[in-house]
Amino acid sequence: EVQLLESGGGLVQPGGSLRLSCAASGFTFSSYGMSWVRQTPGRGLEWVSTLSGSGNTTYYADSVKGRFTISRDNSKNTLYLQLSSLRAEDTAIYYCAKLNLGTRLAYFDFWGQGSLVTVSS
Amino acid sequence: DIQMTQSPSTLSASVGDRVTITCRVSQSISSWLAWYQQKPGKAPKPVIYEASTLATGVPSRFSGSGSGTEFTLTISSLQPDDFATYYCQQYYSNSRTFGHGTKVEIK
Numbered sequence: 001e002v003q004l005l006e007s008g009g010g011l012v013q014p015g016g017s018l019r020l021s022c023a024a025s026g027f028t029f030s031s032y033g034m035s036w037v038r039q040t041p042g043r044g045l046e047w048v049s050t051l052s053g054s055g056n057t058t059y060y061a062d063s064v065k066g067r068f069t070i071s072r073d074n075s076k077n078t079l080y081l082q083l084s085s086l087r088a089e090d091t092a093i094y095y096c097a098k099l100n101l102g103t104r105l106a107y108f109d110f111w112g113q114g115s116l117v118t119v120s121s
Numbered sequence: 122d123i124q125m126t127q128s129p130s131t132l133s134a135s136v137g138d139r140v141t142i143t144c145r146v147s148q149s150i151s152s153w154l155a156w157y158q159q160k161p162g163k164a165p166k167p168v169i170y171e172a173s174t175l176a177t178g179v180p181s182r183f184s185g186s187g188s189g190t191e192f193t194l195t196i197s198s199l200q201p202d203d204f205a206t207y208y209c210q211q212y213y214s215n216s217r218t219f220g221h222g223t224k225v226e227i228k
Binding site for chain 2: 035044045046047050059061062095100103104105106107108109111112113114
């Protein structure tokens, strides 16, 4: 059974940093692309970033480019998202999502339960 | 970025009704479209992928159609478990985008 378990969310001040983790199990982690997707009541679902199975290819939304970094440790079956220079508008539930293939032409076939990040002073 | 326009934003229906949700896309994406169902406090889960393929475990009352720029999700006979919010999402571009959602509520 595929499981994705996020952790690391919390309250952080504007300009601060945070690292989210997503522990994966139930599939061959290194064979699949992985993504982060966030959700807010106002902006709905927003794709944030994608990383290939090998970790060599990354994609970012313009809204987070240069501030967020996606990475993975295939030996630990774990996906990460480093959030820096945080802004109030980064407040959201962050979901880890597995792609059904690599990175191209792949949809999200499994999602984690989400981790809440709140950016506020 | 590719823009996704979903309609309606809210749909009131009764158990047994046939319901249809539309998703219009700002450029052709062939059939690279998925539909997700989300219930309050839960993560989205796939219902349809590649425009018309049923995701694993999804009942056959769900169907998807369309290609290019116009797509529909149909529930042939609405069941109590189907009251939720539905999102379309394109994955033609690596910069994936979602529709704003359609809330299916009880009439």
